[in-house]
Each structure stands twice: as C-alpha cells, then as structure tokens.
C-alpha cells in the first residue's frame with residue numbers, strides 16, 4: 001500500500017452495503033508494539049483541554065517549524081508515489097527536511113519542557129520514528145509484502161506470528177483468485193454481485209465460490225484448523241480481548257458495556273426483520289434494494305459532480321478546501337480507496353485516492369466517505385506537532401460517515417437523485433453491513449473467551465438468533481474478514497464506530513438542525529466542534545464534549561427503530 005500512515009480507509013459499503021470502514025491501516029498496524037503502545041499512551045495522556053488551539057511556543061518554535069516542513073515534504077513525496085509520479089527530487093527534499101528535523105531535535109533540552117510542550121515533543125519524536133523514516137533510493141513507501149505461503153490452506157503448526165503470517169498470505173491469495181464457472185473473480189466483486197444478482201441459484205453459486213477463502217482460515221474446519229490454533233495461541237499470549245476493549249474505551253465505550261450494547265442493537269435489527277430465516281447468499285441481496293434501485297441514476301460522470309454538490313450544499317466547497325482527487329484506473333494503483341495529507345504546511349491539502357470504472361450508489365457512498373475524511377483534514381487547526389489525525393480509530397471513521405450515510409435517507413435520495421426507496425429499504429442498506437460487522441466483533445470476542453469452541457457453531461448461533469440467517473454449520477462462512485487473522489480486536493472498531501456515527505449524527509440534528517438536503521452553515525458549525533483538533537485532544541474528550549455526555553447506544557437504537 002502506497003501512502004503509509006495518515007491514510008484512512010474505504011467504507012464497508014464497498015463490501016456489502018453498510019456504513020463504517022473496511023480496511024486495516026498498514027501504517028499503524030505494522031508498528032512495532034512499543035511504538036503503537038507509545039502513541040496510545042501519548043493520546044491517552046492528552047489533557048482534556050478546551051479553548052483556542054495552542055500557538056507555537058518559544059521552547060519548541062524552531063523544532064516545530066522544522067517538523068512542519070519535514071511533514072509537508074514527506075506528504076508531497078507520499079502523494080507523488082501514490083499518484084505514480086514519484087521522482088528523486090521529492091525524495092531528496094523529504095530526506096533533507098528530515099535531516100534538518102533530526103538536527104533541530106538534537107538541540108532540544110527535553111528536561112526543560114512540561115505539559116503540552118512535553119507531549120508535543122514526544123509526538124514529534126514518535127512521528128519521526130514512525131512516519132518520517134528515511135527514503136531509500138529505488139524503494140517506495142510500500143510496506144514489506146507478506147510471506148508467500150508454502151501451502152494453502154496453511155498447516156496449523158508454528159508459533160503465533162509465523163502462523164498468522166501464513167494464514168494471512170494464503171487468505172490474500174485465495175480472496176483474489178476465486179473461480180466461478182469459467183471466470184476468476186475476487187472477493188469484493190463477489191460481494192457486489194451477491195447484492196445485485198436477481199437469480200437466487202446464481203447467488204448460491206457465487207457465495208459457495210468463496211469456499212477457498214474460508215478454507216484459508218479454517219482449513220477443513222476441524223479442531224486442528226489454522227484459525228482455531230491461532231485463537232488458542234493468541235489467548236495464551238494475551239488473555240482476554242484487551243485490544244478491542246482498549247479501542248472501545250478510547251472512544252468512550254465502557255468495556256463492560258460493549259457486548260450488551262451490541263446485542264441490543266442486533267436485537268433491534270431482528271425485531272425489524274420478518275420472522276423467517278433467509279439463506280446466507282440471499283442476505284446481501286435482501287439488503288441491497290436501495291443500491292439496485294438508485295444506482296442507475298448515478299453514472300460514472302455524475303459520481304464526482306454529486307460528491308462536489310453534496311459537500312458544496314453543506315458549506316464545504318471542495319475546491320476552496322484544496323481537496324485533490326485521483327480517481328482514474330491506473331496500472332499498479334493501490335486497489336483500496338483512501339484519503340491522506342498531500343501537504344501540511346502552510347496549509348493542509350487533502351488527497352483522495354480511489355478507482356472508479358462505474359458509478360452507482362455504493363461507489364458514491366464510498367466517495368462521500370473519503371470526502372468526509374478530506375473535509376475533516378482540511379479543518380484541522382492546531383500547532384504543527386498535533387497537525388495529524390488519530391487515523392484508523394473509530395472516531396475518525398465515524399466522522400467520515402456523517403454525510404455519507406445520508407445516501408440511505410429518502411429525503412436525501414429525492415433531493416439528489418429525484419427518486420427514493422422506502423425508509424425500510426434505506427435502513428437495511430445503512431445497517432445490513434453494520435450488524436454483520438457487529439456479529440463478527442461478537443464472534444471474535446467469544447472465540448477469544450472460549451478458544452476451544454467450534455467457530456462454525458458460534459457463528460451459526462449469532463447469525464441465526466439475531467440476523468435470521470439459516471444455519472449452515474457445515475460452512476465456515478465467518479472466515480472471510482482478513483482482520484480476524486491480521487488484526488485481532490479490529491472488528492470491534494467497526495462496531496464501536498457505528499455507535500459513534502449514530503450518536504454524532506443525532507447530536508448535529510439536535511443542536512444545529514437537519515442537513516440531509518443541504519445546509520450552507522453546516523461545515524462552519526461542525527468543523528470547530530469535531531474536526532479541528534488533530535492530536536491536540538483525546539478522542540474521548542472530543543466525543544463526550546460534543547455529545548454533551550458519554551456515548552450510549554440510544555441513538556443507533558432509535559435510528560434502527562424508525563418505521
């Protein structure tokens with residue numbers, strides 16, 4: 001992946017018609033444990049400050065301006081790489097700015113610093129080690145590729161890290177080469193077809209074509225499967241699911257409340273669903289009616305025009321905010337949509353990378369999500385040390401979806417597309433992906449709690465009891481999210497993100513008014529309350545101050561219960 005830290009990811013709509021985000025960020029995920037923990041600790045000890053953004057203060061003025069220039073040069077280099085136009089000059093400039101930063105940092109007497117300045121220095125040192133690594137001639141900022149699997153499905157032997165790497169490598173290979181009849185499709189294409197294909201027998205064939213993906217994790221499904229051994233080794237190394245609990249807590253969700261809240265959301269979904277079981281291959285189709293009905297109104301040419309008009313109607317003119325787009329298909333381009341800093345000094349210039357060959361509601365939802373990240377970045381107003389975003393956390397992904405989720409509102413559909421689907425179909429489009437992610441988050445939590453349990457049994461019970469999906473304990477169809485292997489606990493981010501999105505959207509409507517059909521004062525109101533902080537304040541403080549209290553599931557339950 002090209003852009004490294006600072007990027008953010010595509011919404012899950014790409015997968016199966018829901019909100020929230022779908023990919024794990026390599027930049028942070030691949031950090032050595034100490035660095036990742038260091039960042040978490042730095043953010044955790046940020047004071048619950050209020051009032052205007054701190055300005056550059058004397059003790060750090062020189063080093064902070066060197067930091068701003070080094071960051072900016074690296075942003076420009078990363079964007080050049082992602083755009084396929086990297087050149088030696090950009091790399092040399094980035095390395096030169098980095099050297100000056102290292103020199104400036106060498107002159108700082110850290111013992112003389114306290115409070116905000118001490119934290120600013122720590123953040124800059126961490127960024128130097130994590131994001132501003134020297135650029136080596138001939139190399140790109142691509143992370144190291146995973147080990148090539150010797151066998152696929154992998155054998156279940158070896159230590160935790162090597163087993164994880166082998167399962168993930170096999171998963172990566174399997175999910176991009178899936179034979180369906182005479183075609184070879186990838187996993188995301190199959191998800192898209194499952195939502196769009198009218199013939200149920202064809203949907204079943206497409207769904208069962210995912211079997212090699214399931215096998216890459218669960219082998220033959222026996223007690224000796226690679227995933228089951230991975231879970232056993234994971235709990236031995238780190239009892240409990242501390243990763244998911246830490247993420248949730250940082251966003252303001254008490255760890256003890258996680259599971260009961262998610263179960264309440266799933267029960268609310270169930271209560272709004274007909275009392276019959278559906279096949280798993282029909283799930284995506286059942287929730288895809290909004291997309292099937294409205295996609296014909298969104299040509300490829302209208303995609304960017306709609307994106308521009310929607311944000312323009314909210315007072316967020318994309319040209320004025322210096323948002324750049326790279327949306328054309330290109331050989332060798334990163335297949336995942338993401339947004340990143342393309343420049344940071346003197347002003348922030350967000351860049352959006354995605355690839356669109358067609359229009360359609362799902363692609364529009366994704367583009368609105370990425371543009372949500374871009375207008376967030378463009379609004380950051382804080383000292384250079386904190387001019388970054390807590391990317392890949394539930395809050396960042398939630399605020400990106402505040403506008404994007406409106407594509408499921410009938411009023412929004414009428415305003416922008418001149419047609420609409422009934423509210424019930426819109427809500428199924430909005431929440432179908434979210435409740436499935438919640439089921440995955442609970443599945444992982446239960447597996448970590450009972451490593452000897454049969455994963456097919458746990459998945460079958462969750463999806464039957466809450467999603468009304470017919471049990472198929474003979475199919476390991478839970479085994480198609482790479483995060484379950486590669487980033488234990490990450491699925492909980494999606495679940496927590498969904499709670500935050502609903503709460504933030506409800507609060508905006510309460511405090512400022514409805515915005516689904518446009519409101520030219522919206523951006524100027526939201527930016528200083530949600531977007532401007534960068535790393536200056538803890539996520540939890542920003543969220544709780546904005547909501548006027550702690551996070552709760554009340555907003556998502558209310559939205560889900562609309563009839």
Ligand SMILES: [Zn+2]
Pocket residue numbers: 008009010011021369370373397400
């Ligand atoms: Zn995102």
